[in-house]
Amino acid sequence: MHDISLATLLMLCLAAGAAGWIDAVVGGGGLLLLPALLVGYPNLQPAYLLGTNKAVAIVGTSAAAVTYTRKAPVDVRLAVRIGIAALAGSSCGALLAAGIDSAVLRPLIMVVLLGVLAFVMLRPAFGTAPAGGPAGVRRVAAAIGVAGLGIGFYDGLIGPGTGTFLVIALTAILQLDLVTASATTKIINTCTNLGALVMFSVQGTVLWKLAAVLAVFNLAGGLLGAHMALKKGSGFVRGVLVVVVVGLVTKLAYDQWA
Secondary structure, three states: OOOOOHHHHHHHHHHHHHHHHHHHHOOOOHHHHHHHHHHHOOOOOHHHHHHHHHHHHHHHHHHHHHHHHHHOOOOHHHHHHHHHHHHHHHHHHHHHHHHOOHHHHHHHHHHHHHHHHHHHHHOOOOOOOOOOOOOOHHHHHHHHHHHHHHHHHHHHHOOOOHHHHHHHHHHHHHOOOHHHHHHHHHHHHHHHHHHHHHHHHHHOOOOHHHHHHHHHHHHHHHHHHHHHHHHHOHHHHHHHHHHHHHHHHHHHHHHHHO
8 A cells, every 4th residue: 555654544544434424415525535645645646646536436426326316306317317428527537637736736626615615605595495396408408518527527637526516516507405416416426436437547546455445434434424414404414515615625725835
């Protein structure tokens, strides 16, 4: 595992578990795990961290997707259609990820997070209303373009925050409540993770032994998070979203300028 200390490995395991929980509730677990990997492997090329993050995340998102589809009113056919577009987008993004510099990665993630926080805070009722009726052709096409191709490309290129952005996009475009949007996101996010992971694997930028260990903790966190979101509802999901975004912006800002 590239000769990391036991303390660093334990830190990464805890981060993977927490990331799985966050990912299942509201998305964006990579915003916790990727910075942790940056701390644990400060001198490793970012492409290896991005690839390892995908190998871990796909386990937790897949388990959460199965849990949600059993208990939440998810339109699986629509989610798969968006997911196929997202897979294509993430594959293209992953092809370009090798050129990403970690010095650019942190501030870029911070800017995106601040945008998410402003959007959620300025709309206090966002995602708490019951889901609307079936989406029309235009809304479905918009969801495929924005949530599928657009956010899928971002997921392959950078990754962290994809689940959060998908939840927001699906809630806004398809008029879903946050729990249903989160459930739908897990199916789409599994597709984006798969597309990106295939590309990272082909490029040989995945630390498979480390990913296998972290995936166990990510899986446990993902299952727990999905059950809690289903039980507590949209208000709980929104609260977690705000807390997670504030905490991560603070952490990344500290890492960047401390």
